[in-house]
Amino acid sequence: MSDLLRVRDLTVAFHGKPVVDAVDFAVPPGGALGIVGESGSGKSMTSLAVMGLLPKGATRAGHIEFDGTDLTTLNERRMRAVRGDRIAMVFQDPLSSLNPYYTVGTQIAEAYRSHRSDVSRRAARKAAIEAMERVHIRDAARRVDEYPHQFSGGMRQRVMIAMALTTEPSLIIADEPTTALDVTVQAQILDLLAEVRRDTGAALILITHDLAVVSEVADTLIVMRHGKVVESGTAEQVFSDPRHPYTRALLDAVPRIDDEIGELQTLGGDT
Amino acid sequence: MTRYVVHRVLGMLLVLFLVCLFTYIIFFALSPDPAVQICGKNCTPERIDQIRANLGLTDPFLTQFLNFLQGLFLGRDYGGGPSAVHCPAPCLGYSFQTSQFVTDMVVQRLPVTAVVALGAAVLWLVLGVIGGLLSAVREGRFTDRFIAGLTLGGMSIPNYVLALALQYVLVVWLQWLPFPQAVRFADDPGQWFLNFIMPWTVLAIGYASSYTRLTRANVIDTLDENFVRTAKAKGLRPDLVWRRHALRPALTPIVTIAGMDFAGLLGGALITETVFGINGVGKLAADSITKNDQPVIMAVTLLAAFFVVVGNMAVDLVYSAIDPRVGKGAAS
Numbered sequence: 001m002s003d004l005l006r007v008r009d010l011t012v013a014f015h016g017k018p019v020v021d022a023v024d025f026a027v028p029p030g031g032a033l034g035i036v037g038e039s040g041s042g043k044s045m046t047s048l049a050v051m052g053l054l055p056k057g058a059t060r061a062g063h064i065e066f067d068g069t070d071l072t073t074l075n076e077r078r079m080r081a082v083r084g085d086r087i088a089m090v091f092q093d094p095l096s097s098l099n100p101y102y103t104v105g106t107q108i109a110e111a112y113r114s115h116r117s118d119v120s121r122r123a124a125r126k127a128a129i130e131a132m133e134r135v136h137i138r139d140a141a142r143r144v145d146e147y148p149h150q151f152s153g154g155m156r157q158r159v160m161i162a163m164a165l166t167t168e169p170s171l172i173i174a175d176e177p178t179t180a181l182d183v184t185v186q187a188q189i190l191d192l193l194a195e196v197r198r199d200t201g202a203a204l205i206l207i208t209h210d211l212a213v214v215s216e217v218a219d220t221l222i223v224m225r226h227g228k229v230v231e232s233g234t235a236e237q238v239f240s241d242p243r244h245p246y247t248r249a250l251l252d253a254v255p256r257i258d259d260e261i262g263e264l265q266t267l268g269g270d271t
Numbered sequence: 272m273t274r275y276v277v278h279r280v281l282g283m284l285l286v287l288f289l290v291c292l293f294t295y296i297i298f299f300a301l302s303p304d305p306a307v308q309i310c311g312k313n314c315t316p317e318r319i320d321q322i323r324a325n326l327g328l329t330d331p332f333l334t335q336f337l338n339f340l341q342g343l344f345l346g347r348d349y350g351g352g353p354s355a356v357h358c359p360a361p362c363l364g365y366s367f368q369t370s371q372f373v374t375d376m377v378v379q380r381l382p383v384t385a386v387v388a389l390g391a392a393v394l395w396l397v398l399g400v401i402g403g404l405l406s407a408v409r410e411g412r413f414t415d416r417f418i419a420g421l422t423l424g425g426m427s428i429p430n431y432v433l434a435l436a437l438q439y440v441l442v443v444w445l446q447w448l449p450f451p452q453a454v455r456f457a458d459d460p461g462q463w464f465l466n467f468i469m470p471w472t473v474l475a476i477g478y479a480s481s482y483t484r485l486t487r488a489n490v491i492d493t494l495d496e497n498f499v500r501t502a503k504a505k506g507l508r509p510d511l512v513w514r515r516h517a518l519r520p521a522l523t524p525i526v527t528i529a530g531m532d533f534a535g536l537l538g539g540a541l542i543t544e545t546v547f548g549i550n551g552v553g554k555l556a557a558d559s560i561t562k563n564d565q566p567v568i569m570a571v572t573l574l575a576a577f578f579v580v581v582g583n584m585a586v587d588l589v590y591s592a593i594d595p596r597v598g599k600g601a602a603s
Contacts, residue, residue, distance in 0.1 A: 053503055084506030091504075096497040100596055101519050110515075111505040147595040163505070 003065075004029040004203050005050070005171055010062035012045045012054060012227075020045050021227040022062070029170065032197060032204040034218030034235070036211060036250070038267070042227035043207045047173045050205075051089055052079045067170065085115040088164035092176040094156035098148035104159045105144030108132065112166040131162035134199075135192055154185035161192060165200070172196070173205045178213060190216050211254050215239060223247050275591065283584045290576040291343075295336050298569045304328075308563055309367040322367075325349055339364075363573070364566030368559075373570040376555060381537075384551035387544065388536035390467055391474035396529055398479035400522065403486020410491060418483060425480030434473045434546040441469065451547065470547045474540055478532060482525060489521040496520070523593050527586045534582020538575025 003026040012020035020042040027033045037043045049060050052071065064071040066087065071079065088111075091097040098107060108131055109124035119127075125144065132140035135158040148156055157177060164172050174193060178186035194217055197204050206217050214221055214235070221238055223231040223246065231244040242248045252265045306322040307314070323329050326349070327338055341347055342362035349356045349365050358365055363373040402422070406415045441448045448465055456463045493499065494517050502516040539553030548554070552571060559567035591597045 051504060053500065080506045080508070082506070084504055089501075089504040091497060091501060093497060097501045099498040099502070099516055099520070101523075101594065102515070103595075107501075110502075110507065114505055114507045114511070149596050160501075163501075 002068075003027060004031070004067060005205075006063075006065040007046075007050065008063040008065070010046065010049060010064065011060070012042070012049050013059050013061075014057055019058075019227050020049065023222075023224070023227075023229050025222050025229065025232065027171065027203045027205060030197070030201050030203055031220065032206065032218045034214035034221035035205060035207045035224060036209065036214055036221055037224035038209055041224040043224050044175055045227075046224070047089070047175050047205065047207055050173065051083055051087065052076075053083075081115070084111055084169075085167045086169055087171045087173065088167065088169040090157070090160045090164050090172065090174040090177050093180045094153065094160050095148060095180075097160060098156060100148055103145050103147055104132075104151065105129070107148075108144075108159065108163045108166060111163045115167050127166050128162070131166045132159070134165060135159075135162045135196075137162070152185075153181050154188060157181060157185075157189050158192065161189075161196065165196065168200060169202055171203045171205065173207070175207045176209070177206070179208070179210070186213070193217060211250060223250065276588065279584050279587060283580050286580050287577060290580070291340070291573060292336065294569055294572050294576070295339060296332075298565050298572075308565075363570035366559075366564050366567050368562050368564040368567075373566045376567060377552060377570055377574060380550055380552050380555050383549055384539050384544070384553060385537060386467065387470050387474065387540055387549060387551060388533055390471040391478070391536065391540075392529060392533045394471050395475035395478035395482055396525075398475065399482025400486050400525065402479070402483035404490060406483065406487040407490035407494070410487075415487075418487075422480035422483045425476045428476070430473055430477070430542045431546050433476060434469065434543065437469050437473060470540075470543050470549060473546075474536070474543045482529070485528070486521070486525055489524065490517060493517045493521040523590070527590050530586040530589065531579070531582050534578045534585075535575070537578040537582075539571060 005027040007023060007025050010020055010023045011018055023042070023046055025033060025035075035043045035046065045054070045058070048054050050064055050066075050071070052074075054060060060072065062072070066082065071082065074082070098104065102110075105125060105128045108128035109121075112127050112131075113119050113121075113124045116124075129140045129144050132144060137143055137155060137158050143151075148159070151159060157180075160177075172193075177193065178189050181189060190213060193204060193206070196202065204217070206214060208214055218235050220234050221232070222229045223238070223244065225246050231238060231242060231247045238247060239251065242251055249265075249267050253267055304319075304323075306319045306326060306328060309322055310319050320329075327335055330338070338347055342358060342360065342364070344360055346360040346362050347358055349358060356365060358372050358374075361374055363377065365371075366373055366376065369376070402418050406418045409415045442450055448468060449462065451466045451469075452462060454462045454466070496516075499512060499516050502512045507516075537552075539551055539556050541553040541557050543549070544551045544553035545557045552574065555567065556571040558564075559571065
């Protein structure tokens with residue numbers, strides 16, 4: 001089976017200095033890839049490069065094949081048609097990622113309508129309510145008219161996921177979707193992402209610094225450090241038999257419930 | 272929401288009362304005896320006493336202040352017997368320099384001040400927002416730096432210098448504008464409009480400069496917001512990203528600040544009105560200060576305070592209507 005997304009030799013550089021260096025990975029249709037790394041490892045830049053949303057001053061090289069098309073060859077207009085429609089993104093901090101001036105319904109409907117120009121306002125609103133129900137926001141028909149600040153952190157992230165779902169994308173990229181949330185809520189959001197993937201058949205790229213998060217959701221994973229992929233494989237492979245010393249160090253840094261009480265392992269500094 | 276409005280109105284009334292009280296203390300308790308001023312050179316102690324009695328200056332402070340408040344809301348009489356003068360509410364006092372009610376003097380001059388303030392506000396909003404947007408779009412490039420230079424100049428140049436320079440260049444040298452003449456709008460709208468071009472410009476330049484900087488900073492900050500990134504990630508057209516997600520959050524605070532600045536100017540643009548000989552509240556203030564006409568100075572001060580306080584409240588109410596996060600917490 002051919003891959004849905006195949007990234008080859010992707011390099012992102014700021015003023016000639018690479019922050020993502022010759023990265024390769026692939027996601028099959030409906031698959032789930034975890035990208036793990038510390039902050040500054042280049043994992044978020046990798047996802048923004050796929051979306052074509054790199055910040056000013058960044059340059060991109062390499063190939064990003066999505067569903068048979070190399071996204072790096074698309075012009076901005078055709079890239080816009082992919083963005084938010086075929087590939088949707090869920091960001092880290094749901095409060096700042098939602099516009100405080102508009103109701104959540106407006107913002108979800110906006111994602112839907114921007115790719116379906118023939119859809120009426122009313123139909124878009126209905127789609128927004130349905131999407132909110134699908135991510136288990138209770139009383140969605142009423143809450144659709146509320147503003148982001150009236151939602152809790154976990155509910156806001158559900159709104160972000162609902163926004164991603166309306167266009168039925170074939171790939172969802174979630175960049176640290178649980179980092180800004182309480183631990184108990186984190187598990188709920190991860191369950192929701194797994195459920196969405198199961199129900200819609202969308203592939204998922206989950207970007208995180210948290211190995212525990214990745215182990216719950218991903219089939220395959222890559223470990224990034226200093227912009228390079230240092231380890232890749234299926235989740236079981238990597239967890240049971242890490243090749244790279246950095247991955248081993250990462251795994252050792254995860255506290256386990258069956259550990260004897262002792263000092264927590266930390267990662268060595270870079271210098 | 273209702274609770275919020277009631278709260279704000281009560282707060283405003285309290286502030287206005289305190290402003291009245293302090294203005295009264297400053298002008299009537301701390302400044303030189305107005306009776307002596309009025310009496311003039313050929314004065315006798317008896318005459319001064321009589322004027323003091325007429326003005327109510329012999330009463331204790333609290334009585335004087337209550338009389339003043341009474342005049343404000345109900346009207347009051349000055350002096351007694353057949354020579355008594357009745358000042359109808361809202362009575363701000365009686366000017367013995369011009370033998371006029373202060374309220375009438377102020378009301379007469381308010382329209383022209385409002386015209387000056389309104390025209391300037393429109394001008395500086397248009398210039399400031401366009402300049403700021405242009406700067407933000409071309410951030411770091413020549414246009415941005417050029418506008419930054421202009422705004423620096425606009426903020427540094429004093430009003431009176433700009434006014435005189437403009438008059439010299441536009442009226443005397445290039446003769447693009449006619450020499451200002453007093454005309455009423457109804458008689459000659461064209462001349463009337465030309466008369467106001469220079470005052471509007473002079474008043475607007477400083478504000479326009481700071482609004483340009485404010486708009487630029489707000490737009491650049493907003494474009495950096497995560498929700499703008501979300502809007503782009505949705506695949507939204509760039510014009511919609513700008514209009515819905517960047518401009519609205521960036522410009523809302525500017526509109527509200529403009530409301531406050533405008534309200535402040537309703538209290539009179541002292542320098543501009545004086546330089547251009549516009550008979551507004553600002554010139555009234557300047558004239559009264561030179562003549563030490565205390566009731567008028569006090570009235571103008573109160574008026575300015577009144578507009579600032581009311582303007583502030585209006586802006587807050589408008590803000591709570593535009594920004595869903597403000598003010599509704601208590602009511603919902």
